[in-house]
Amino acid sequence: MGQQIELALRQSMHRVVPMLVSFLPGLLAFLLAVVILAVIGVVLAIAIRKILTVMRFDERLAARQTPGVLTNVSEWSPSSSPTLLLSRVVLWLCVLAGIAIGLSAFNASFSDNGRVSLFFLPYVTHIVGATLLVIAGTLLARFLARSVLIGAVNAQLQYARFLSLGIKWLVLVLTAAMALEHLGIGGGVVELAFGILFGGIVLTLALAIGLGSRDLVSRSIEKTIEKPSALNPNVASTPETAQPPLRHF
Amino acid sequence: MSTSPAVQPAETATQNAALTLACLPALTTEALDATLSNLRRAFPDQPILVATPDAAPPSTANVSVIAYTPSATSQSSWVPTAADYLNAFTLAREHKPRAILLLGPDCGSVAPETLRRLAAGVLDDHDLVLPRYPVGPHDALFNSAILYPLTRALFSHHVRFPLPIDAALSARMAERLATGAQRLTANGQGDALVWPVAEASVAAYTVRDVAGEPRTLPAPNAGDLNFLLANVAGSLFADIESKAAFWQRARLITTPARISACATHSTHHDANPLDLAPMIESFRNAYTNLRELWSLVLPPNSLLALKKLSIAPAESFRMPDALWARTVYDFLLAYRLRTINRGHLLGALTPLYLAWVASHLHLVDGDPATAEQHIEATAAAFEADKPYIVARWRWPDRFNP
Numbered sequence: 001m002g003q004q005i006e007l008a009l010r011q012s013m014h015r016v017v018p019m020l021v022s023f024l025p026g027l028l029a030f031l032l033a034v035v036i037l038a039v040i041g042v043v044l045a046i047a048i049r050k051i052l053t054v055m056r057f058d059e060r061l062a063a064r065q066t067p068g069v070l071t072n073v074s075e076w077s078p079s080s081s082p083t084l085l086l087s088r089v090v091l092w093l094c095v096l097a098g099i100a101i102g103l104s105a106f107n108a109s110f111s112d113n114g115r116v117s118l119f120f121l122p123y124v125t126h127i128v129g130a131t132l133l134v135i136a137g138t139l140l141a142r143f144l145a146r147s148v149l150i151g152a153v154n155a156q157l158q159y160a161r162f163l164s165l166g167i168k169w170l171v172l173v174l175t176a177a178m179a180l181e182h183l184g185i186g187g188g189v190v191e192l193a194f195g196i197l198f199g200g201i202v203l204t205l206a207l208a209i210g211l212g213s214r215d216l217v218s219r220s221i222e223k224t225i226e227k228p229s230a231l232n233p234n235v236a237s238t239p240e241t242a243q244p245p246l247r248h249f
Numbered sequence: 250m251s252t253s254p255a256v257q258p259a260e261t262a263t264q265n266a267a268l269t270l271a272c273l274p275a276l277t278t279e280a281l282d283a284t285l286s287n288l289r290r291a292f293p294d295q296p297i298l299v300a301t302p303d304a305a306p307p308s309t310a311n312v313s314v315i316a317y318t319p320s321a322t323s324q325s326s327w328v329p330t331a332a333d334y335l336n337a338f339t340l341a342r343e344h345k346p347r348a349i350l351l352l353g354p355d356c357g358s359v360a361p362e363t364l365r366r367l368a369a370g371v372l373d374d375h376d377l378v379l380p381r382y383p384v385g386p387h388d389a390l391f392n393s394a395i396l397y398p399l400t401r402a403l404f405s406h407h408v409r410f411p412l413p414i415d416a417a418l419s420a421r422m423a424e425r426l427a428t429g430a431q432r433l434t435a436n437g438q439g440d441a442l443v444w445p446v447a448e449a450s451v452a453a454y455t456v457r458d459v460a461g462e463p464r465t466l467p468a469p470n471a472g473d474l475n476f477l478l479a480n481v482a483g484s485l486f487a488d489i490e491s492k493a494a495f496w497q498r499a500r501l502i503t504t505p506a507r508i509s510a511c512a513t514h515s516t517h518h519d520a521n522p523l524d525l526a527p528m529i530e531s532f533r534n535a536y537t538n539l540r541e542l543w544s545l546v547l548p549p550n551s552l553l554a555l556k557k558l559s560i561a562p563a564e565s566f567r568m569p570d571a572l573w574a575r576t577v578y579d580f581l582l583a584y585r586l587r588t589i590n591r592g593h594l595l596g597a598l599t600p601l602y603l604a605w606v607a608s609h610l611h612l613v614d615g616d617p618a619t620a621e622q623h624i625e626a627t628a629a630a631f632e633a634d635k636p637y638i639v640a641r642w643r644w645p646d647r648f649n650p
Binding site: 146147150152154156164245247248249 | 385468530534542590
């Protein structure tokens with residue numbers, strides 16, 4: 001009995017150790033490629049930043065462009081500096097190139113062992129894709145939540161925070177479902193859970209808006225009969241209210 | 250980029266001698282007639298050239314009227330925009346007047362005295378002359394809350410309406426404004442606002458504001474305060490950001506000699522008080538919901554003061570001038586640093602502005618003299634706090650309690 005167990009373990013080790021031996025060089029090659037390209041990227045980014053600073057690139061570009069315009073590069077550059085934007089783009093391009101080279105090296109090291117390679121490599125790319133999805137979804141959720149919160153507060157809705165939270169979780173649930181589907185986890189369970197959650201949030205929001213928007217509707221009607229409101233820039237007075245006109249502009 | 254004046258030969262002599270060019274916006278026939286009549290009365294002995302985008306009526310002895318095709322168009326209906334400044338300069342380049350009167354919408358209601366004072370200001374060697382129209386204690390609130398105090402504190406000019414409806418420009422001032430306006434119109438931003446006082450300050454040109462007779466104040470097209478506030482405040486903040494190198498330098502603030510003599514507010518006292526409860530309630534609602542967002546922009550001291558304000562009863566609702574000045578400066582800084590999305594930032598400023606309006610109206614209680622005093626006190630608070638914005642602009646990461 002003992003001998004049989006020992007034999008089984010030994011055979012198992014004989015199968016796993018060569019697999020690990022063939023896996024580690026690929027992993028090391030991947031890490032090495034990423035690190036080397038990242039270092040090259042940092043060096044290039046520093047060099048580009050110094051050259052462009054000496055050339056007064058930001059000032060020259062700003063002189064040619066109009067402040068406040070969407071097409072202005074400075075408007076969406078980090079810290080309003082196109083130099084910083086360019087250097088960061090170069091850095092991240094190098095890092096992405098390193099990842100691509102590393103994955104290629106990883107794939108090459110598994111060319112003689114199709115089973116692991118076939119399972120592992122596509123999964124790595126799926127993980128990267130899912131991570132990007134989650135990052136984009138989180139950013140979008142935060143942006144939309146703030147937009148809704150500010151819009152609702154300025155429309156004087158009492159349930160502004162609730163609306164904002166609803167929108168945020170709507171986008172987060174959608175993002176999570178997309179990421180899980182991308183990873184191939186859960187299958188039908190994820191779809192079903194997503195449908196229930198999404199439908200639940202939409203129904204809750206619809207009920208909240210339907211029940212809570214009475215104030216908004218009444219204010220809208222009040223506006224049409226020209227009742228003064230804080231949010232109208234040029235409010236006129238009516239004989240009934242006899243209030244002095246209020247002009248913001 | 251050139252305009253196409255259709256001038257009759259008989260008028261050429263008058264045009265060559267014209268000291269003043271009046272650029273009019275598109276007007277109805279009645280408004281155009283009223284404007285021309287006022288111009289005739291304003292300058293009875295002086296040749297004047299009037300440029301209108303509409304069909305030109307016949308010229309008279311001293312008023313020569315030409316029709317022009319605007320080289321840039323604007324949809325704005327309440328103040329002259331980049332396109333208007335560009336058109337004015339294009340016309341001035343062709344006719345070489347000494348003074349350019351750029352008149353805004355509803356200019357048929359501009360009194361001859363105002364027109365005369367504006368032109369005389371430029372002929373007396375000032376580069377930019379702006380009218381100070383009398384307004385009621387409930388008028389031009391955004392100007393009183395942000396535009397005037399910020400312009401006065403940062404650009405050291407006591408011009409009461411830095412976003413003018415009408416303006417008189419020297420040739421070099423028109424050229425300077427057109428240079429910036431051309432960039433905007435080239436980018437399809439003909440409707441963009443122009444800040445002539447700031448531009449004149451940077452160029453070290455002379456600026457003067459003159460008392461104006463009452464005029465119909467044109468109202469903005471857009472009915473939504475949030476959009477208008479974001480548009481105007483965003484434009485001013487962007488202009489301040491682009492001129493940071495100028496206003497950060499210490500300079501003496503010119504003392505106004507006219508504040509007490511020429512009150513900007515009309516003498517009419519509003520007997521019926523406004524219902525301020527909706528504005529105060531709006532601020533309280535905003536404090537509950539936007540506190541976290543404001544905490545990204547405002548320091549703890551300001552947040553504490555806003556908390557106290559949010560729980561203050563309506564009868565004693567009063568936003569301190571120093572708190573308002575500090576709040577606007579912090580929003581300006583956050584605009585520069587992009588602490589949060591700029592659209593969100595300007596949206597989050599609206600409830601705070603409404604709180605200032607409620608506080609101002611509560612204090613003023615319909616009295617024009619009190620309103621004038623409070624607006625001057627607010628502007629003085631901005632001036633007193635200028636070292637704060639200069640320091641934080643240079644070292645934004647420094648500890649700020």
